[in-house]
Amino acid sequence: MTKKILIFSILFLTGISIFSQTVNDIPVAQIDVEYIQIVGTSRLFSxxxxxEIDFGQQSKFFSSGNETQVKDADGKILKLNSMIDALNFMSLNGYTFVQAYAFAVEGQNVYHYLMKKRE
Incomplete structure (x- = not known):
């Protein structure tokens, strides 16, 4: 019995953490667009x-860029380990991979992954 409670608790907490991430104050799973783009920038010495998630949202003129970054339930920027981690995250939120390309900007790799919402 305690094993079932433990498994249920883990699944419940995982479900909460999956759906509590937001972009521009919109829960990721509830973004109502067909396509999104994940833009990943490599960090120096890491x-x-x-x-960042681009779904066509309007940006403020003098913004810090934080409105395109994924935030957790506490409003802190979500740190993902890699672009594959980002793909898995978006897959859990109802998106499927379409296409990717990368290029370097000032010595840092910038990855662009196009995703489509699953029907």
Missing amino acids: NKVTI
């Missing part, structure tokens, strides 16, 4: 990437 294996991690900074992830």
Whole structure:
């Protein structure tokens, strides 16, 4: 019995953490567009990437860029380990991979992944 409660608790907490991430104050799973683009920028002296989600949202003229970054339930920027981590995250939120390309900007790799919402 306690094993079932433990498994249920883990699944419940995982479900909460999956659906509590937001972009521009919109829960990722509830973004109502057909296509999104993940833009990942490699960090200096780190294996991690900074992830931004572009779904066509309007940006403020003098913004810090934070409205395109994925935030957790506490409003902190979500740190993902790699672009594959970002792909898996978006897959859990109802998107499927379409296409990718990358290029370098000032010595940093910038990855662009196009995703489509699953029907």
